[in-house]
Amino acid sequence: MAASSLGSTKVHPISEAGFGAGKSELYDKLRPGYAPEVLSHIRKAANKKEGLKIVEIGSGTGIFTRGLLTHPEWSSTISELRCIDPNEGMRSVFTKTVEDTRVSLSNGTFDDTGVSDNWADLIVSASAFHWCSDLESAIHEFIRILKNDGTICFVWNIQDKKNFAWIKQMSELSLPYQKGTASSPEEIVKWRRLFDLSSYKDNFLTSDEVAIASTERGTLESVTLYAFTKAGVAIISDEEKQKLRESIKNVVERGDDLVKASTLDQSIIHSRLFPNTIPGILRSGFQIFCLSFPLCIIVFGVNDVYDFASDLQNPRKQGQSLEGGVLNPVHHELVLSAARISTALILSSSLSSLYSLPSGSPTYRPLQGPLCSILLLILSWQYSSFPLRLKERPVLDSITNGAIVWLTWALGYVAGGSPLFGSSAGEGARKGWLLAFCTTGVHALGAVADVEADIAAEQRTIATVLGKRITAGFSAACYLLASKTVESTSFVGVYSLVGATISLVPVVNLAWAHQTFRAIVYVSIIGATGWIGQRALGILKEKKSQ
Incomplete structure (x- = not known):
């Protein structure tokens, strides 16, 4: 490996001290490497297939460099790798840990690399670009040394x-x-301001940002020493480090983990028919179970997997409330497997309706359950997953939510032999439409609250296309339609009118969009609890009077 010297400029003083001699060894030992999947993704972004000329700026102790040189997709395609770093301590460790004739190491910065014009196929900076103090000068340096079809990567x-x-x-x-x-x-x-510079916009295509999850095993000692490798911590006194060590120990031993999937049981069975035999009770229990937790795994779990990137940018998805959280990528495959098993459970439970209807039921009624089940499963999967991904089809995204809840209600309703349509459908069927309209309205209001995060993730929703005010108006209209399915003075009728009123708040003041959605969530929970309680009391009174 060749080494050269170049006068460095604009180096942050804390960076120079915190990563200097005597500290870089610990940095190299404790800082994690880069997951193979990350390196594979970067390799796909590099346009050239072989003979790659790469410039790595802020190469540090060579952690990322070693990853490139040993990765199967990179090792045979690199022609030359020029590494740049302004810190002498970092470079000292680099020379001891990287041995490859294709690699050279120089003293330099983002705005002064010493690389020839139009030389690089790829410029990469790993865990370093946030230290760049002059973005304008850096981008001009990138333009100078990068080939016309070259790529920049920050990781x-x-x-x-x-x-x-x-x-x-x-x-x-x-x-x-x-x-x-x-x-x-x-x-x-602040490094993101690079994308706003005219010199960047005039010379580069739109940036592609990807989050890839990986895990690292550690001990109390390793996570403590990891904290000591941060530039600001590395320069504090031993006494302060000891205090920090004790605080870290307390945190790790307490071990407060927030691994939360956004799963909320929404399924409510609306029927007055109660089984009075052991087989009937078992069959109904199986149906209710399959219309609750397994369905939620599909609806919410699949959504959390496919929405991971946008959830990271969503301030509501912090796992601090009933509005949900970000699903840890470690659990993505497990959730998808559980969703597949849940699909089989729901299908099998719906087939049991063929044997549970009262004698004399019309011949078409046994088919209601399986048909509703199939439609429910298709919508539940395709709402978030591909190829349809209905949640990115404006207006249809909100309607699909209403349809999923309606089909969930329908499965419970037809299990007792009740018809979904016609003059004999009764009041119960109208409650199904109330649920559908209310859910459509809730989703639309949620889209209003999420519009910034969805735009940042380049997702098309009803709110990103129609705008916040029109979408909030659409939500209010859905609640008004829901109120028309029942008596306006009934419990659910009042709830619908309250929902319509709340939904209009963002039309008047957009700043209240998040608070409005939070209000509708809690009002819905209170309303659902009150509705179930009201029905339970009514049924108990009827039983006593008989």
């Missing part, structure tokens, strides 16, 4: 603070020491 190993409370708490312990560094919460996002 970071980011701790999962959203799904693991202990990681968030541990990270917060070091925040006081990160003030004034590029890793502070205020500074670490």
Whole structure:
């Protein structure tokens, strides 16, 4: 490996001290490598198939460099790899850990690499670009050394603070020491201003941002020393480090993890027919079970898997309320497997309706359950997954939500032999339409609250297409339609009118969109609880009077 020297400029003083001699060895030992899937994704982005000339700026101790050189998709396609870093301590460790004749190491910065014009096929910076102090100068340097069809890649190993409370708490312990560094919460996002520069827009295509999950095994000692590798922490006194060590120990031993799937049981069986035999009770219990938790795994679990990228950008998805959270990627395959098993359970339970109807039922009625079940499963999967991904088809996204709830209600309703349509359908059927309209309205209002996150994730929804005010008006209209299916003075009639009123708030003041959606969620929970309680009391009174 060749090494050269170049005068560095614009190096952050805390970076120079925190990553300097005597500290870089610990950095190299404790900082995680980059997952093979991450390196594979970057390889796909590089246009050239072989003979790649790569510039790695902020190469540090060579953690990312070693990953590239040993990865099967990279190892045989690299022609030359020029590594740039301004920190002498980092470069010292690099020379001891990287041995490859294709690699050279230089002293330099983002705006002064010393690389020839139009040389690089790929510029990459791993866990370093947030230290760039002059974005304008850096982008001009990138343009100078990059070939016309070249690629820029910025990559970071980011701790999962959203799904693991202990990681968030541990990270917060070091925040006081990160003030004034590029890793502070205020500074670490400033690198994104690069995309707003005219020099970037005029020379590069739209950026592609991807989150790929991976896991690292560790011990109390390793996570403690990891915290000590942060630039701001590395320079504090031994006494302060000991205090930080004790605080980290308390956090890790408490182990508050927030691994939460957005699963909420919504299925309510609306029927006055109660089984009075052991087989009937068992059959009904199986049907109710399959219309609750397994269905929620499909509806909510599949949604959480396919919406992982947009949920990361959604402030509502912090796992702090009934509005949901971000599903840890570690559990994605497990959730999808559970959803497949749940699909089989729901199908089998619907077939039991062929044997549970009262004698004399019309011949078409046994088919109602299986047909509703098939439609429900198709919509539940295709709402979030491909090829249809109905949630990105504006207006249809809200209607699909209403249809899923209507079909869920319908499965419970027809299990007792009741018809879905016609003059004999009765009051119960109208309650199904009430649920459908209300759910459509709730979804539309949720889209209003999520519009910024959906736009950032480039997702088309009813709110991103129609706008917040029109979508809020659509939500209010759905609630008004729901109120027309029942007596306006009834419990659910009043709930529908209250929902319509709440939905109109964003039409008047868009700033209240998130609070409005939160209000409708809690009003719906209270309303559902009150409705079930009212029906249970009514049935008990009827039983007593008989």
